[in-house]
Amino acid sequence: MNTKRYTIGLDDHDSPVAGCTTHFSFLLIKELEREGLKLVGFPRLVRLNPNIPWKTRGNAAVNFTVETDRDPSEVLDLIWDKSLQYVSEISKGTQYGRSPGVAIVKDVKTNELGWLYRKAVTDVVTRDLVEKIAVKTGVLFQGGRGVVGSVSSMGFRGEGKTLELLTYRLPENWEKRREVDLQSLINFEERYFPDVYANVDYINGKPLILSHGRDPVLFGIRGRNPSVLLEGLKMIEVSEMIDGFMIFETNQGTDHHFLRIGDKPYQSIIAEVEVKDVKIMPGGDCIIFSTHGTMIVYKETGELNDMARELMEGDVIRVYGAVKPSVSFGKIIEPERIEVLRLSSVTKYLNPKCPKCGNSSESLGKNKGFRCRRCNYRFNSEKIPIEYHRRISIGTYQSRYYRHLTRPIFWENES
Numbered sequence: 001m002n003t004k005r006y007t008i009g010l011d012d013h014d015s016p017v018a019g020c021t022t023h024f025s026f027l028l029i030k031e032l033e034r035e036g037l038k039l040v041g042f043p044r045l046v047r048l049n050p051n052i053p054w055k056t057r058g059n060a061a062v063n064f065t066v067e068t069d070r071d072p073s074e075v076l077d078l079i080w081d082k083s084l085q086y087v088s089e090i091s092k093g094t095q096y097g098r099s100p101g102v103a104i105v106k107d108v109k110t111n112e113l114g115w116l117y118r119k120a121v122t123d124v125v126t127r128d129l130v131e132k133i134a135v136k137t138g139v140l141f142q143g144g145r146g147v148v149g150s151v152s153s154m155g156f157r158g159e160g161k162t163l164e165l166l167t168y169r170l171p172e173n174w175e176k177r178r179e180v181d182l183q184s185l186i187n188f189e190e191r192y193f194p195d196v197y198a199n200v201d202y203i204n205g206k207p208l209i210l211s212h213g214r215d216p217v218l219f220g221i222r223g224r225n226p227s228v229l230l231e232g233l234k235m236i237e238v239s240e241m242i243d244g245f246m247i248f249e250t251n252q253g254t255d256h257h258f259l260r261i262g263d264k265p266y267q268s269i270i271a272e273v274e275v276k277d278v279k280i281m282p283g284g285d286c287i288i289f290s291t292h293g294t295m296i297v298y299k300e301t302g303e304l305n306d307m308a309r310e311l312m313e314g315d316v317i318r319v320y321g322a323v324k325p326s327v328s329f330g331k332i333i334e335p336e337r338i339e340v341l342r343l344s345s346v347t348k349y350l351n352p353k354c355p356k357c358g359n360s361s362e363s364l365g366k367n368k369g370f371r372c373r374r375c376n377y378r379f380n381s382e383k384i385p386i387e388y389h390r391r392i393s394i395g396t397y398q399s400r401y402y403r404h405l406t407r408p409i410f411w412e413n414e415s
């Protein structure tokens with residue numbers, strides 16, 4: 001028997017009413033195992049450019065490796081059959097304009113596909129470019145727009161990886177409300193933080209692990225250690241039986257989406273800028289005018305918005321954010337993290353104290369001296385410079401709601 005290893009990529013299997021690509025991979029892997037193909041290692045959940053406007057939720061694609069003695073085209077046909085079945089019967093994606101794609105390759109050419117992955121996580125890529133690279137690297141593919149994500153995801157081989165355990169609901173529960181015991185979740189996070197994170201919104205007292213909408217995911221827990229995630233499965237109390245679960249290697253929490261150079265719409269960039277002015281909008285959003293253009297820090301970003309309100313002309317900050325088109329400004333940056341690098345000093349000039357009685361004085365006009373408010377003594381003096389105390393300090397501030405790809409700040413000093 002001549003066993004070969006293939007990497008399989010999948011994308012665009014969801015719809016707004018049902019299904020998701022990871023759920024398709026969960027069913028597909030079970031089906032392939034029944035057909036005698038063997039899964040090798042963990043499947044990979046690959047988040048691509050988070051700013052892509054036509055994504056449904058978190059712009060996720062999946063790839064995984066299997067062992068089999070079958071030919072790649074035979075495996076591709078098998079997967080494509082299952083893919084069509086999933087989007088017509090389960091996710092109803094075909095009715096909602098979704099456009100699934102699948103791909104298979106024997107050896108992942110890490111140079112070309114690694115480059116494509118980097119491009120797809122940071123920028124917009126065209127189907128044309130993807131097809132050219134697929135042909136050059138021996139990737140076979142089938143389907144529509146999802147081919148972009150399925151081929152691009154293959155270039156992520158687990159560098160800097162984190163893990164996510166996803167649980168799937170039984171079909172009879174898909175329409176029901178998801179319920180989790182908050183205290184059991186808090187106990188789990190308190191025990192294993194920072195190896196698990198972003199499970200609880202402590203400010204609003206809400207679980208963050210539950211999926212929303214009518215997709216088949218019950219909850220997902222993120223972490224770095226498979227045995228801790230399995231512990232979570234035991235500790236977290238939910239009100240329904242699950243259909244099964246799968247642990248994925250992921251590029252979540254890696255910051256892979258940030259580019260150091262670039263400012264095209266839909267890219268996420270890192271830019272060191274000087275603040276020129278700050279305006280607080282009536283609803284609470286904060287606009288920063290800077291040497292690198294205009295930024296908006298939404299009220300919902302919590303601590304990040306609180307900090308942005310305190311910025312002043314001359315402050316130097318490093319911004320991590322998404323570039324979006326804007327009607328008012330041409331384009332705008334939406335920061336998700338800001339490092340305050342330098343705070344400009346602000347000097348206020350106060351009237352001097354009366355040299356006779358020590359009380360406060362008032363100015364008699366420019367270059368006309370001062371008069372004591374109590375004893376009326378008139379005197380000449382300079383105004384007294386006072387350093388104004390800033391209410392923010394040098395450091396890193398992050399949005400309360402960060403994206404899948406964003407590296408948590410509490411991992412900042414880890415390698």
Ligand code: ATP
Nearest residue numbers: 012014020021048056057058059060125145148149
């Ligand atoms: P789900 O999590 O259920 O998969 P989603 O939010 O991931 O939903 P998709 O259904 O995957 O949304 O839709 C994203 C679409 O955008 C896919 O067809 C994918 O091929 C495509 N895509 C992903 N990244 C890029 C990119 N960088 N440039 C162009 N197209 C992209």
